[in-house]
Amino acid sequence: MPMSMPGPEAWIRLLLRRLDEVVWGSLLLVTVSVGAVGAAMADQAGRQAMRLLGDQGFIGLEYPVLGVQEFCPLMVALVLALRVGAGFTAELASLRADDTFDALTVMGLKPWRTRIAPMLVALPLGAIVLTVTSMLTWELAGVLVMLGRSGINPFTFVHLEVLSPSLLLLLCAKSAAFGASVAVGAVFAAMRSPLPGDVGTTVTRGVVLGTLCALSINLAFDVGWYLA
Amino acid sequence: MSVALLVFESTGGLLLRLGQTLSSVARGRCDRRETIRLTDQGLRDVAVTAACGAVVIGGIVGLQGLGYLTRYAATEVFGWAAALSAFRDVGPQLLAFAVAARLGTRNTAETATLAARERLDAICALGADPTHLVVAPRTVAIVLVSLLLFPPCAMAMLLTAFVFALILGDQAIAISWWSVVEYVEPSLLLEGLSRMACFGLAIGLGTTHAGLALWQSERRSARDIGDAVYAGSVASVSAIVIVNLALSLLGGTG
Numbered sequence: 001m002p003m004s005m006p007g008p009e010a011w012i013r014l015l016l017r018r019l020d021e022v023v024w025g026s027l028l029l030v031t032v033s034v035g036a037v038g039a040a041m042a043d044q045a046g047r048q049a050m051r052l053l054g055d056q057g058f059i060g061l062e063y064p065v066l067g068v069q070e071f072c073p074l075m076v077a078l079v080l081a082l083r084v085g086a087g088f089t090a091e092l093a094s095l096r097a098d099d100t101f102d103a104l105t106v107m108g109l110k111p112w113r114t115r116i117a118p119m120l121v122a123l124p125l126g127a128i129v130l131t132v133t134s135m136l137t138w139e140l141a142g143v144l145v146m147l148g149r150s151g152i153n154p155f156t157f158v159h160l161e162v163l164s165p166s167l168l169l170l171l172c173a174k175s176a177a178f179g180a181s182v183a184v185g186a187v188f189a190a191m192r193s194p195l196p197g198d199v200g201t202t203v204t205r206g207v208v209l210g211t212l213c214a215l216s217i218n219l220a221f222d223v224g225w226y227l228a
Numbered sequence: 229m230s231v232a233l234l235v236f237e238s239t240g241g242l243l244l245r246l247g248q249t250l251s252s253v254a255r256g257r258c259d260r261r262e263t264i265r266l267t268d269q270g271l272r273d274v275a276v277t278a279a280c281g282a283v284v285i286g287g288i289v290g291l292q293g294l295g296y297l298t299r300y301a302a303t304e305v306f307g308w309a310a311a312l313s314a315f316r317d318v319g320p321q322l323l324a325f326a327v328a329a330r331l332g333t334r335n336t337a338e339t340a341t342l343a344a345r346e347r348l349d350a351i352c353a354l355g356a357d358p359t360h361l362v363v364a365p366r367t368v369a370i371v372l373v374s375l376l377l378f379p380p381c382a383m384a385m386l387l388t389a390f391v392f393a394l395i396l397g398d399q400a401i402a403i404s405w406w407s408v409v410e411y412v413e414p415s416l417l418l419e420g421l422s423r424m425a426c427f428g429l430a431i432g433l434g435t436t437h438a439g440l441a442l443w444q445s446e447r448r449s450a451r452d453i454g455d456a457v458y459a460g461s462v463a464s465v466s467a468i469v470i471v472n473l474a475l476s477l478l479g480g481t482g
Contacts, residue, residue, distance in 0.1 A: 043477055083462055200454065
């Protein structure tokens with residue numbers, strides 16, 4: 001006799017738990033990664049500008065655009081693919097390896113609804129939240145590096161007015177697409193693995209799939225944005 | 229507090245593995261046959277992923293350059309800027325992520341499986357040292373694969389960037405190439421190679437260390453191996469971005 005399925009409230013609790021895992025669990029790594037990449041980019045841009053033009057004034061205008069358009073969503077996607085994607089693939093592959101997935105299906109608990117669907121929703125939502133948060137880290141890293149290395153006043157470096165609504169829309173669309181690609185890559189690798197017992201190899205497939213999907217989607221967005 | 233402890237524990241563990249690997253290589257005890265086998269296997273494994281990654285990263289580099297080309301009419305320096313991104317600033321880092329995704333996760337999975345299936349205990353029981361047979365060869369092999377992959381992948385990134393600029397921005401390939409020849413110093417490629425070697429070392433140490441965490445522990449299930457792969461991925465990402473920042477702050481301007 002089938003066991004009782006979780007209702008909408010229980011499903012929302014499952015979704016919130018996944019969101020907590022995606023957002024809170026990845027926040028430190030995303031902050032460190034985006035901050036480190038932002039600091040490196042700002043430093044190199046500042047030094048190149050001084051070497052070629054003798055002026056660093058325009059970097060404050062270009063730096064936030066580079067973050068929103070390219071590096072914040074991409075770094076969040078790569079971190080999610082390597083962190084959440086790996087963990088989620090391992091979880092699903094382990095469920096398949098010890099036949100828990102089949103057991104849940106036989107008991108009528110629909111593991112697709114209780115285990116997979118919450119993550120499919122949580123990853124795009126979490127990616128958007130993390131990317132918006134990482135924008136602050138990106139800008140702060142740029143401010144600190146330009147102040148420390150070149151003595152540029154933060155008030156002259158920060159130009160948030162260059163972030164148009166269409167750029168912010170691009171940021172959200174990219175992040176959601178990256179989050180979805182990581183989730184789909186993990187599910188595809190775990191559920192289609194010919195060797196479900198070999199969790200390590202399955203996780204490798206999931207991570208590679210998520211990483212390459214994120215890079216390819218990023219390129220597609222960039223081409224579309226440039227042509228538009 | 230637990231995060232700080234984890235960071236200190238991981239840093240200490242990685243430094244220990246680094247010392248073991250360097251000592252093994254310096255004393256000529258690192259198993260050469262195993263290193264060559266792992267390098268060959270790694271190159272075969274990662275070739276397709278790296279090639280796909282290089283083409284996509286080249287496209288991203290080209291489109292970034294095209295944006296500035298359009299805004300500042302900087303036709304003359306497009307090739308130089310694309311080379312700077314592909315050879316040093318963006319290319320090595322994104323390529324390292326691809327290597328970490330394919331080779332790093334596989335290395336953790338294999339090392340964790342060796343630990344969980346008591347193969348490392350068997351090596352010790354035979355009187356051999358896992359440092360010379362497992363840790364050093366795996367770390368050295370990932371460094372070698374990273375170094376061997378970088379020149380063709382960097383060139384693929386650069387050419388893809390030029391092709392994108394030609395198709396989407398009417399930027400002639402001859403002008404882009406002239407810009408590279410005129411402005412790019414050969415030391416830029418060497419700087420990129422040294423970055424890739426550092427990233428490879430970070431990936432090798434981080435993922436091998438994560439796999440060895442299962443050794444002499446009670447956690448040996450399939451789920452524990454998956455968790456080790458996950459820990460190795462986190463270690464790789466952290467190490468790549470921190471090493472990249474350090475090298476950027478210390479490096480030249482190209």
